[in-house]
Amino acid sequence: xxxxxxxxxxxxxxxxxxSQPNAVSVQQTVEEALATILRVPAPVSGAGRxxxxxxxxxxxxxxxxxxxxxxTRRLLQGMNRLCGPA
Numbered sequence: 001x002x003x004x005x006x007x008x009x010x011x012x013x014x015x016x017x018x019s020q021p022n023a024v025s026v027q028q029t030v031e032e033a034l035a036t037i038l039r040v041p042a043p044v045s046g047a048g049r050x051x052x053x054x055x056x057x058x059x060x061x062x063x064x065x066x067x068x069x070x071x072t073r074r075l076l077q078g079m080n081r082l083c084g085p086a
Contacts, residue, residue: 001068005030005044005061009083011054017046026050026059033082034063037075 007030015023019031027044034042047060069075 001066002062002064003069003072005063005079007059007061008057009055009059011050011052011056014050015052016054017049017059026056027061029083030061030079033079036082037078038065038069040065 007026009026011026013024014026014029017026019025019028027046030044031042034044042063042065044061044063047062050056050059
């Protein structure tokens with residue numbers, strides 16, 4: 001199943017959207033949170049990119065999973081808890 005995420009974030013702690021080997025990115029943070037909640041890796045594809053320190057009011061991304069998510073509200077709460085406030 002494919003799920004879409006509508007994200008917003010303050011970019012100060014991040015080195016842009018895209019995962020990087022030596023820096024913390026938004027994509028990495030979202031993927032780690034999803035993996036923690038879903039207990040399986042969940043690679044995320046973003047519908048754009050941002051540079052280091054750039055804020056995003058609206059950013060869309062998606063991820064695929066083999067199993068349907070039964071409680072999307074719980075997923076949202078977990079993502080907000082693990083990723084921090086926007």
